[in-house]
Amino acid sequence: MNNTTLLIRTAIIFAVTILAVFLVIGPRGSFTASDFSWQGITSNLENNINLGLDLKGGLHLVARVKTDEYLRDLTLSNSQAALTAAKEKNLPVSDSSFTAENGTYEVRLSVSDISKSDEITEAVRQKVDFLNWTESVGSDSISWSLPAQAQARIKEQATDQAMQIIDSRINQFGVTEPTLQKRGTADSGEILLQMPGVEDPKRVKDIINAESKLALYAVVSPPNPNLATYPTREAALQSIGGVETDTRKVYPYTERDDSLGGGDNDQQNQQPSQFIVVEEPPIIEGDELRDANAVTQTGNEGDYQISFSLKPAGATKFGEWTGRNINNYMAVILNNEAKSVAFIQSQIFDQGQISGQFTQANAEDLALTLKSGALPAELEYLEERTVGPSLGADSIWAGVTAALGGLIFVILFMLFYYRGAGVNAVVALLLNMVLTLAALIVLDATLTLPGIAGLILGIGMAVDSNVLIFERMREEIKDGKLVSKAVELGFDRAFITIIDTHVTTIIAAIILYLYGSGPIRGFAVTLILGLIINLFSAVFVSRTIFMWILDRNPGLKKLSI
């Protein structure tokens, strides 16, 4: 042990400490004067540490995409499409059936003349995407079944697609840093959504689930200004001969509605007072939409419209139709209800507006669901948690006071019981806390309530390391060893124990991290970090302080311990 090693050790400790302190309470960017005030430090601390939802408040949702249902729908539509494809070519196919349960997805065509099987499969392949399906020809039928591997891939794709749609929808909430990720195995279809600061799960779920169908229809009516409306559905049906047909449909027409608001306040909402008759098929459908936005002229709540624009192909069609139908009526049908009926003043190409006197939130939500399309399959919610900001703050407060209270008590005891050596322990403890927080920040890990528990266990083991070392030194001194020798032996012997205890706990924590989920992982991460750092703070740093003391007093007879 000479001066150079001591110098190097001291330099390392100071460098690490300064870096850690900067990471924890320093600004991200250049320093300003306010960074040195108490307020600046606390706000930097808040910015730097990534708090979990349980501490800062927000919405935590776990949903599962019903991928089985998706596969079932796919099988059903393929089964129908296959039959149609074969019949179009007048091939000898009598019927189609399908199986979609217990992991088996199969489409069967009953064939009356199996010698034509090649032609049938050829015709079906042209129309139906059976690329990943296994084809087999029987004595009176042809069947396609989906292998397990392909099932898993399709499920995964459906989940990905659902995630993209959810992502585009929740992005519009303007929440900072929402988390959207898969959970469980790749094809389990489970999605985790975390939205900090959001307290209204109903609105989020409504937006995610909502399926908005928009279509523009020609209204069967004399030209402007004589819009044909009917007071009841019966009257409307009467005008088209009593029954809806392939070319005529009846829709309710309300001038005011708040369709997406859910069941909260539609009691006072008036029932549709009128009905109109429209021409099928629609002029334009929702998939030809390019963009939709909530707009308002007055800025008053309840005076919002949705303006939309069309994709080029749709715009051409729309322009053509409006050009031919000046002064005729057009209806905007949203979710099976006519939201607005307008007469065509001039040829319109790619812009339109739905005026329904929406509230701002309704208009925004509707515009959003129009833009992002429908989910591939329904969602099932497995978990829903909201933590209000006050509850989160309470948890932080409880955790921090408990941890700080414990820390102060431990510090006082160590100073009282171990005197001079207690100072080492206190330095090591404080350094352990700062370094663990710094490591959390560097790894961009999230601090949760179980994470605080991990932190507390880490601090407990830090204290224990010091106690082990000090008790060992006392024993050696009692055995009559020189102070310098006792310090050396104390560290060397206790180090073996410390390594064993730490490695054991780290191994257990790594396993917890690998096999555990959210809350367990949060615990494991802070624990692992705290323990690794402890080897530095409780052993390396503490020993350096002792080395420094011995260096200053080479012939030290009595150690304050």
Add this chain to the structure above:
Amino acid sequence: MFDFFSNINVNWMGLRKPFIAVSILVLLAGLVSAVVRQVMPGGTEAFNLGVDFQGGTVVTAKFKGDRPTDDQIRNALEGTGLGESVIQGSIDKQDEVLIKIPLLEGETDITSEASADAAAEQAPERQAVEEASTTEAAANTNSTGNEASPGSSPASTQQSPADESQVSKGPELVRNALNTFGNEAQPNLALEDDQNAKYKIVGIDSVGPVAGEQLRNQAVIATLLGMVGILLFIAFRYDWTYAAGAVIAVFHDVLITLAFFTMFQWEISLTVLAALLTLVGFSVNDSIVIFDRIRENLTLKRTQPLFDLTNDSINQTMSRTIVTNGLVFLSVLALVLFGGQVLRGFSLALFVGAITGTYSTIAIASPIAIWWQDKLGEARMKESKLDKEQKLASASRRSVARRPVSD
């Protein structure tokens, strides 16, 4: 120099039988409590599992002004068909209340039949919805009927079946019940800022049965695998017998803590799980400190019987045991007393764990390690010291040399 705990000389190993008897007694009490609760008609479940692990809904509501009494809230909940709820006032915050409702019937087959009538109430409602939609569909295609509500609002047809699940419905039912006391605050306003509001829901934990089971299984599997990891590492560093001792001691600690949780019906939530993991860490830590001293003494005192050597090792490390665990214990006591409602389960679990963790190292881990060495046939407990030299087991360089165990 303060030094209260050196020169301790207690024959810990001699006390192993009464120690183990105490442990077995507590474990039996826990077992009886669990079994009786499970079997007794109308009794509770063995463990008071939080919604995290069995599914269900917990709503934390904050009231402005006087908060309704627990009975008033219970009556309101019964009004919405929620009978079996738990209403729990907050100790440290008078205006807050925790409302816990079990899984709604139809969500799982685990729940008792007691809430079947609640399901019966829901069933016709669902049926009605279905009927309405079929009549509407019929009306759309042939329009011959004179149906009552031709233009059923899109909001109702849009509501997907997913919204019927526990996860979404649970909080809604509670909200409906609470609405009988006054309005809820607007989503983006604090309770104080909303003049018309009487209450605000500040926290929801709603977990479906599938997710609850997943969390439960995952927690158990992760903990068990963690113990296997500990077992392997200690076996590698010391010896299988020590590894077994440490792991059984840890198991013992978890079981004792769980015994207290079933006896007092404290709720087991995710934070309690974190506490259990923490105490596993402390307990193994304690065992290793003593094992390490045994290993050291084995090389220093080659002739001493393992029995006395273990006693000495425990006594030598006693000052460390008392200081460290005393500090942990007092910190946890502070947590129990001042940690507040949020950390209650966590603190209680750690409190029990801190005591059993220390105790089990001395009373369980070491005796089992020694007992196993005895059973391995290397030596008998009452063996004479004469031929011990021959009986030293050959052991790897790292592992502890087996030697005669003697009383």
